[in-house]
Amino acid sequence: MKILNLILGDQLDRTSSIFEGGPDAEHHFWMAEVAEESTRIWSHKIRTAYFIAAMRHFKAELVERGLPLTYRTFEDTKDTPNFASALEKDLKTLRPDKLRMVPPGEYHLYKTFTDLAKKHGIELEWLPDRHFLTSPKAFREYAKGRKQLRMEYFYREMRKQSGLLLDADGNPEGGKWNYDAANRGAFSKSGPEYLPQGKRFAPAPITQMVLDEINTRFPDHPGDLDTFDWPVTPGQALEALDDFIAHRLPLFGKYQDAIWTGEPFLYHARLSCALNVKLIDPLTVCRAVEKAWREDPERIPLEAAEGFIRQIIGWREYVRGIYWLEMPGYLQKNALNATRDLPGFYWTGETDMACMKDALTQTLTYGYAHHIQRLMVTGLFSLLLGVDPRQTHEWYLAVYLDAVEWVELPNTLGMSQYADGGIMASKPYAATGKYIQRMSNACASCRYNPAKRTGEDACPFTTLYWDFLARHRDTLSANPRMSLQVRNLDRIADTELAAIRKQANTLIESR
Numbered sequence: 001m002k003i004l005n006l007i008l009g010d011q012l013d014r015t016s017s018i019f020e021g022g023p024d025a026e027h028h029f030w031m032a033e034v035a036e037e038s039t040r041i042w043s044h045k046i047r048t049a050y051f052i053a054a055m056r057h058f059k060a061e062l063v064e065r066g067l068p069l070t071y072r073t074f075e076d077t078k079d080t081p082n083f084a085s086a087l088e089k090d091l092k093t094l095r096p097d098k099l100r101m102v103p104p105g106e107y108h109l110y111k112t113f114t115d116l117a118k119k120h121g122i123e124l125e126w127l128p129d130r131h132f133l134t135s136p137k138a139f140r141e142y143a144k145g146r147k148q149l150r151m152e153y154f155y156r157e158m159r160k161q162s163g164l165l166l167d168a169d170g171n172p173e174g175g176k177w178n179y180d181a182a183n184r185g186a187f188s189k190s191g192p193e194y195l196p197q198g199k200r201f202a203p204a205p206i207t208q209m210v211l212d213e214i215n216t217r218f219p220d221h222p223g224d225l226d227t228f229d230w231p232v233t234p235g236q237a238l239e240a241l242d243d244f245i246a247h248r249l250p251l252f253g254k255y256q257d258a259i260w261t262g263e264p265f266l267y268h269a270r271l272s273c274a275l276n277v278k279l280i281d282p283l284t285v286c287r288a289v290e291k292a293w294r295e296d297p298e299r300i301p302l303e304a305a306e307g308f309i310r311q312i313i314g315w316r317e318y319v320r321g322i323y324w325l326e327m328p329g330y331l332q333k334n335a336l337n338a339t340r341d342l343p344g345f346y347w348t349g350e351t352d353m354a355c356m357k358d359a360l361t362q363t364l365t366y367g368y369a370h371h372i373q374r375l376m377v378t379g380l381f382s383l384l385l386g387v388d389p390r391q392t393h394e395w396y397l398a399v400y401l402d403a404v405e406w407v408e409l410p411n412t413l414g415m416s417q418y419a420d421g422g423i424m425a426s427k428p429y430a431a432t433g434k435y436i437q438r439m440s441n442a443c444a445s446c447r448y449n450p451a452k453r454t455g456e457d458a459c460p461f462t463t464l465y466w467d468f469l470a471r472h473r474d475t476l477s478a479n480p481r482m483s484l485q486v487r488n489l490d491r492i493a494d495t496e497l498a499a500i501r502k503q504a505n506t507l508i509e510s511r
């Protein structure tokens with residue numbers, strides 16, 4: 001055999017460049033399930049199950065296509081539980097002249113395969129990743145000479161490059177690039193009036209076998225698998241997309257930032273997992289959304305189509321660019337010198353804060369929480385508490401089924417924890433409990449009061465917010481976008497601030 005083509009669990013793209021390049025007889029394919037990808041970070045059972053189920057469906061297709069494949073199961077790799085040792089073992093028998101692969105989605109794997117090829121003196125060819133609209137190299141070029149890398153300007157470039165939502169003259173449809181202001185609606189007191197449930201996929205026999213195996217192999221890992229209903233094949237991903245466009249896209253824009261207790265999915269697409277393992281590509285998703293808007297703009301407002309497309313060709317591509325631009329140093333960043341431990345209740349959901357309980361319980365149940373819960377509930381609490389960003393990052397990487405480091409790390413360490421000192425976000429996403437009160441119904445059933453910053457019923461978010469501002473006053477006052485918040489802090493009388501800080505300390509000690 002001449003060429004060994006390596007395919008990882010987040011590279012299940014059926015049209016990948018790995019399937020091109022010379023006579024079939026020279027090519028062999030290699031895939032492996034390795035336990036350390038689930039134990040290195042103590043992963044939620046759903047996250048492991050999702051990747052493995054999607055991989056085994058992919059494997060079945062390769063076998064049906066008659067491609068020569070070495071596929072190592074967990075059982076095969078029980079004595080070689082990481083990629084380096086599993087591949088090293090197979091290199092002895094497969095003896096390829098050359099390795100080929102699309103670059104992995106995590107820096108540590110990029111290094112693993114680079115080092116291994118070097119160690120064995122085998123050429124490793126990196127293939128283009130056609131899933132994304134832009135490459136790390138193109139992003140690096142884009143970043144060159146720019147003082148700040150704001151998502152908005154990058155997003156406009158992506159709109160121009162893809163032609164999405166442009167009029168005949170190449171201008172943005174509706175006259176504006178961004179309808180973010182129309183994406184911040186909250187529900188009335190009675191909650192969502194019309195809330196169609198998303199398409200659920202009952203586990204096929206291949207998936208069911210994986211679920212049973214994960215329960216046995218990783219019994220102590222967080223979460224359970226009873227609710228598993230995610231799309232694990234390209235066909236199912238397309239069905240999930242059609243279902244989203246038909247039923248939830250019209251209200252996606254308006255309620256993108258809203259939270260409602262007990263309703264984890266609201267009008268969200270539930271597509272991040274399928275996108276991240278490449279069962280479906282971002283342009284297919286965005287073109288389908290654009291088409292639906294063009295065909296029926298009465299049913300689908302422009303702010304819904306634009307708001308959704310912005311998440312994918314804007315945020316998703318942008319965070320990937322930041323990740324590869326900044327790694328490996330990005331992982332070590334801790335601009336606010338946060339050193340506290342992540343509270344244990346992140347792993348159990350056992351807390352008397354109603355908003356946190358809801359977000360954590362559904363995270364542990366479904367391996368899912370929508371963006372504003374990740375950013376403005378669990379992420380906000382960790383930011384205000386001053387948790388070591390590395391611990392927060394590892395929690396997010398462990399518990400969400402869509403977590404791959406290239407997308408998780410910039411969102412957590414950069415956007416949510418401000419640990420990169422402003423590379424991703426122009427200011428920390430810091431807020432009091434009143435933000436959560438405005439966007440959700442959680443406070444109505446909570447023992448705390450979001451308006452209060454001291455006293456027995458003071459909302460922990462509110463107390464910690466003022467303590468956070470006081471702790472970082474010097475750093476934050478240098479940021480013009482924080483000046484209003486710093487001025488508000490300065491208006492608090494010394495005695496009251498001392499009481500807030502004392503209460504914050506008690507809170508911090510008790511978590």
Ligand SMILES: Cc1cc2nc3c(=O)[nH]c(=O)nc-3n(C[C@H](O)[C@H](O)[C@H](O)COP(=O)(O)OP(=O)(O)OC[C@H]3O[C@@H](n4cnc5c(N)ncnc54)[C@H](O)[C@@H]3O)c2cc1C
Nearest residue numbers: 268269270271272311315316370371374375402403408411
């Ligand atoms: C702290 C934190 C950690 C996150 N970790 C991850 C992660 O590990 N994996 C992941 O895919 N997303 C992550 N996100 C982004 C976002 O929360 C999820 O993509 C989204 O909740 C997935 O659900 P959905 O498919 O229903 O998305 P929708 O709300 O319906 O959005 C549509 C799509 O847009 C993309 N998208 C939306 N926001 C972002 C974003 N900020 N960055 C990148 N893509 C985005 C996703 O592909 C998503 O499927 C994180 C956000 C935060 C604040």
Ligand code: SF4
Nearest residue numbers: 353355433443446459
């Ligand atoms: S009062 Fe505070 S802790 Fe309780 S739900 Fe509201 S924001 Fe969360």
